[in-house]
Amino acid sequence: MWSYLGRRLIQVPLVLLVVSLMTFLITRATPGDPVQIMLGMQTSPEAATAMRKEFNLDRPVYEQYGLWIAKVVTGDLGRSMRLNDRVTSLIAERLPISLQLAAAGMLFALLVSIPLGVIAALRRNSWIDYLCTGYTVLGFAVPNFGLALILIYVFSIQLDWLPITGIGSSEAIAGGPWKHYSPFIIPAVALGTLQTAMLTRLLRSSMIDILSQDYMRTARAKGLLPWNIVVVHALKNAMIPFVTMAAIQFGYMIGVQVTIEYIFAVPGMGSAVLNAVVNRDFPVIQGFTLVIAVFFLLTNIAADMLYALLDPRIRY
Amino acid sequence: MASTPALPFHFRSSLVLAARQFPRNRAATVGFVILLAICLAAAFAPWVAPYDPIQIKLSMKLKPPSLEHLMGTDHFGRDIFSRMLYGGRTSLSVGLLVVGFAFILGVPLGLASGYFGGKVDNFMMRLVDAFLTFPPLLLAVALVGLLGPDIQNVMLALGLVQAPILARMVRGSTLAVREDVYVTAARALGASPVRIVLSHLLRNMVSPIVVQLTVVFSAAVVAEASLSFLGFGTQPPEPSWGRDMSEARRFLSDAPWMFMAPTSIIAVCVLSINFMGDGLRDALDPRAWRTRRSVGTDA
Numbered sequence: 001m002w003s004y005l006g007r008r009l010i011q012v013p014l015v016l017l018v019v020s021l022m023t024f025l026i027t028r029a030t031p032g033d034p035v036q037i038m039l040g041m042q043t044s045p046e047a048a049t050a051m052r053k054e055f056n057l058d059r060p061v062y063e064q065y066g067l068w069i070a071k072v073v074t075g076d077l078g079r080s081m082r083l084n085d086r087v088t089s090l091i092a093e094r095l096p097i098s099l100q101l102a103a104a105g106m107l108f109a110l111l112v113s114i115p116l117g118v119i120a121a122l123r124r125n126s127w128i129d130y131l132c133t134g135y136t137v138l139g140f141a142v143p144n145f146g147l148a149l150i151l152i153y154v155f156s157i158q159l160d161w162l163p164i165t166g167i168g169s170s171e172a173i174a175g176g177p178w179k180h181y182s183p184f185i186i187p188a189v190a191l192g193t194l195q196t197a198m199l200t201r202l203l204r205s206s207m208i209d210i211l212s213q214d215y216m217r218t219a220r221a222k223g224l225l226p227w228n229i230v231v232v233h234a235l236k237n238a239m240i241p242f243v244t245m246a247a248i249q250f251g252y253m254i255g256v257q258v259t260i261e262y263i264f265a266v267p268g269m270g271s272a273v274l275n276a277v278v279n280r281d282f283p284v285i286q287g288f289t290l291v292i293a294v295f296f297l298l299t300n301i302a303a304d305m306l307y308a309l310l311d312p313r314i315r316y
Numbered sequence: 317m318a319s320t321p322a323l324p325f326h327f328r329s330s331l332v333l334a335a336r337q338f339p340r341n342r343a344a345t346v347g348f349v350i351l352l353a354i355c356l357a358a359a360f361a362p363w364v365a366p367y368d369p370i371q372i373k374l375s376m377k378l379k380p381p382s383l384e385h386l387m388g389t390d391h392f393g394r395d396i397f398s399r400m401l402y403g404g405r406t407s408l409s410v411g412l413l414v415v416g417f418a419f420i421l422g423v424p425l426g427l428a429s430g431y432f433g434g435k436v437d438n439f440m441m442r443l444v445d446a447f448l449t450f451p452p453l454l455l456a457v458a459l460v461g462l463l464g465p466d467i468q469n470v471m472l473a474l475g476l477v478q479a480p481i482l483a484r485m486v487r488g489s490t491l492a493v494r495e496d497v498y499v500t501a502a503r504a505l506g507a508s509p510v511r512i513v514l515s516h517l518l519r520n521m522v523s524p525i526v527v528q529l530t531v532v533f534s535a536a537v538v539a540e541a542s543l544s545f546l547g548f549g550t551q552p553p554e555p556s557w558g559r560d561m562s563e564a565r566r567f568l569s570d571a572p573w574m575f576m577a578p579t580s581i582i583a584v585c586v587l588s589i590n591f592m593g594d595g596l597r598d599a600l601d602p603r604a605w606r607t608r609r610s611v612g613t614d615a
Binding site: 014015018019022026027030031032137138140141142143145146147149150152153157252254255256258259262263270273274277278280285289292293296297 | 442443445446447449450451452453454457458459461462463464538541542545546561564565568569572575576578579582583584586587590
């Protein structure tokens with residue numbers, strides 16, 4: 001297993017190389033000149049040339065790429081063309097916020113899907129099973145930004161229970177745990193509902209599958225407590241595909257956040273990429289896509305590792 | 317066997333059987349009918365829509381749903397029902413075109429990758445890996461943002477996002493089917509690679525491909541709405557489901573019907589497509605048929 005992990009980790013830089021090359025080619029091949037967008041139309045040719053020189057844009061694409069890669073290896077992602085900040089410090093600012101939001105969304109998904117999936121499997125064709133089916137079907141169908149608007153309307157405007165902005169703002173961080181975490185609730189529910197639907201459906205079907213196995217009958221015949229049978233014998237096995245799926249989905253969540261960040265004015269990774277794309281801020285686009293790709297690759301590897309850890313039958 | 321037809325002779329009859337099987341799944345039938353109704357209403361929007369979707373009438377602004385305005389009016393007094401019908405034209409045609417694009421790009425790539433294997437396969441799958449490392453929506457946002465917010469670019473970007481997913485799936489199915497005995501038999505009989513791919517491999521992958529295409533369709537409808545919502549798709553004043561939801565954010569408390577109409581229409585569309593996909597999966601897979609019938613009676 002450790003050698004498998006090693007092999008997987010060796011592949012990461014290779015995939016990243018392809019990813020960064022693709023980002024480079026796409027940004028360079030598409031219309032829109034970052035210098036012109038930055039300096040405006042009535043700029044002097046000298047200023048434009050100076051800026052092009054500063055960001056190596058006057059060189060051929062392969063040279064630009066080589067210079068960029070050489071710096072990336074040393075941990076330097078360059079400077080933003082627009083904000084005059086280091087890309088690494090921008091990432092350090094925004095990645096924690098995105099991670100917190102993704103974690104909150106995943107927490108919601110786990111808190112709902114585990115009990116709902118288990119109970120639906122135990123009480124098949126009961127009202128709670130139908131509730132579970134209805135929830136999963138709707139969870140797949142309603143887009144997350146639509147759900148976000150519904151939640152804002154109900155819980156923030158009509159009931160006035162929850163705030164909708166304030167993630168990452170200084171007064172929210174200073175104002176105690178409720179002030180800090182309450183702005184996360186609505187975005188997290190909107191973000192995590194699709195994952196909740198997927199995970200609930202998965203857990204329900206694998207629980208149903210396991211409950212009909214022979215060893216369940218044996219466990220019951222031995223006179224084990226129902227609680228023990230469900231949790232130790234059934235749920236533990238049903239969790240194997242569930243955990244893998246949850247890990248993979250978590251890897252996706254940072255990128256899915258764009259719409260949610262847009263609605264709730266969250267200063268996260270997605271909105272940074274959005275702004276960078278609009279402004280043709282090449283160093284920021286390159287740096288952020290690289291980080292998002294790394295995160296995605298690592299969660300995927302973690303998912304495979306968890307799979308092997310949980311299921312002793314799987315060997316790599 | 318000198319003059320064999322281009323397709324195995326059971327092909328047409330098995331499609332007929334699948335078509336007979338489909339209505340047995342009630343949810344799928346309902347989904348199909350609703351989707352068809354929405355598509356027709358959008359296609360014939362100029363005749364169906366009661367009002368002009370971009371005609372501003374400030375005296376009628378922010379009116380709740382009534383008999384006069386089925387879904388109410390927006391902040392410019394425009395009829396939301398009419399806007400939804402016209403907006404559907406963009407969303408659904410983008411969805412269909414993305415399906416076509418993903419099919420034309422993804423299926424041949426996947427087939428070639430799976431059939432030839434080796435270096436071709438390795439190269440293409442690394443490329444697919446690189447595409448799949450980006451979260452799909454973010455990739456689409458980046459592509460559209462860089463190419464310029466335009467509905468053709470939206471389509472192109474979504475197609476480029478979906479094609480690798482389809483290619484990977486087709487490759488997987490090809491690998492599974494390639495080793496089947498009838499493929500070896502066909503090769504032994506001297507069939508050309510083109511013939512093997514078209515009439516043996518592809519024929520046995522119709523079910524997963526069609527099901528995946530319904531997934532692509534619903535994903536494309538949602539993605540188009542997301543892009544328009546972020547301001548990267550249809551530009552105002554043209555009606556669009558996603559764009560109108562973005563506008564509705566400013567009137568959440570005054571006019572909740574403004575965001576409810578597009579949200580529910582997108583949800584109903586996706587639901588219908590998903591149900592239809594489930595039905596197609598069952599109808600196209602003979603092993604899942606609810607009653608057995610003798611094959612080839614009307615060939």
